[in-house]
Amino acid sequence: MLKRIKWGIIGCGNVTEVKSGPAFNKVSGSQLQIIMRRDASLAESYANRHGVPEWSNKAEDIINHPDVNAVYIATPPGSHAEYAIKAMKAGKAVYVEKPMAANYEQALQMLKVSEETSIPLFVAYYRRTLPGFLKVKGLIEEGAIGQTLYVNMRLIRPAKPYEMTSIENIWRLQAEHSGGGIFYDLASHQLDFMDYLFGPVKAVFGVAANRGGYYEVEDTVSASMQFENGVVGNGIWSFVSPDMVEEDTIEIVGTKGKIQFSGFKHEAIVLYKDGDVIDYPYLNPENIQYNLIKQVVESLQGIGECVSTGQTAIRTNKVMHKIVKDFYQQ
Template sequence: MKYNKVRWGIIGCGDVTEVKSGPAFQKIENSELIAVMRRTGELAKDYAKRHNVLKWYDNAEALINDPDIDAVYIATPPESHKEYTIKAAKAGKPVYVEKPMALNFAECQEMISACEAAGVPLYVSYYRRALPRFLKIKELLENKAIGDVRFVSTTQYQQALVDEGGSKNTSWRVQPDLAGGGLFFDLASHTIDMLDFLLGPIKAVQGFASNQVGNYRAEDIVTGTYLFENGVHGIGSWCFSAFEDVDTNEIIGSKGKISFSTFGNDPIVVTTTDGSEGFSFELPQHVHQPLIETIVADLTGDRDQCPSSGLTGARTSWVMDEMVKSFY
């Protein structure tokens, strides 16, 4: 089904929707945010008032079944992604779901099957696939700026997260039953999905995960290797209890390398025997907006499908599952 205007409802209007995503639905042509939901009704009401949203709910099914809503954005923790996606699909409504797509790859497959059976599209909020910064890296690779790609290396680490007062962290992001794993699932998912976008699908994975500090039950360090379908090799290390914050990716080719961060906005640097060249980009105010624009364009029939689908999102979940399966 194609829409003249996509009327959105948000399930879970928490922090991520305040600036990163929520306002974008109102600013995109042929798009409108008309309802939000949060389990605590007063918080949903407050969000609706502050963002000029017509309706608010404290019940997800009521929002999903609202006849004025065409498509649903699920911005809850991963624990409820599968449930709400399947309910929205059965209501005949396209779904845009937060990352990681679900608690695990098996749940992703159920979500994909439900949306396929209902004939509705499923999108995942790996928004870097639509940001100019990462589109530039893809262009550089396609234009052989570093020759043929040989391998990619990722090193990401940060200081341990603790609650105020130094107590053990209790954020949902480090509770496996709510998040699928620890901060690896929350943060590394962006990098792994971005590498899928830049280099293609990963076909084989080996990984190790541990909890070295004991601040929470989930893993706090993951290291691994992977092989892409096109023969490129990859190595990655993610540690969430180190002494400083580091975020570095390098794609090494036969004639040079591309260096960049996943979360920072420092310049992309291309290095060859001829020297180095940097490329800088301003992040949009609402980082989800470029990706949501592709979704709206898809749903209104103006262009090809969004680059972040249920199929691509599930591939990232499979890689993460493989890297931590010995720990769980």
């Protein structure tokens, strides 16, 4: 087991500024040693602003760094497999952004290398460690809503102006980089959390369409599923709704009540039971990935376990593939 984790980051975009990057230096026994971004000036600026000793504009400098023993990959999903496989073959543990890969096949390749090399692979599904989402899990496990019957997910919003015009530089709207459309980027968080609550999906059917015509990938998705524990679920995702139609709601209904919460707004958890309405406000850590990064570090040190690994995350890639596959086979 490793005593001190020295990190290198491949891809220092916006997600690493506050959500993740600073957390690597805040966890005991963890240090951010070097960062990489293709634009050398931006890499140098990031290192200077965050007090990182080294920077580079080449991913190989991270993968082959003699002092680095863990790599955080925060590039678009289309390059996750390439960098993760190279890092694991170089003997370095990998923590990769979500979704795990741009498609299920690439995720399988990553997991295969992790198992062959015995190098740990973790995925940044940090909702599994946030206080509000853990409150939801706790309420279900303590029987607050009785036996869970079904879950209903709705994520609906209008298209943003830049999504309707200049999309050539938006990786989330290019399937080769993201795996699909905005559904792949956002719904992966919701679907992974459902996996955490109810276990793997054993059956899923979905349809995807492009209704807005602003780009080529899907913009509207519907899915029905059943989890291994018997709970059934459905979801609707639309990113081209009119301005007055916007919703971010997950409802979990049981035999004795209902839990309602948001997937992305981080509003109070609401429990409806016996005619009462109970709110459970919560605060997230300053760096929202801190709790999960702490678990990753402690897992590598042999003093804890991490709830989001390649083995768990690949299931979400599989589910998303099944939901949208017909759209991409047309």
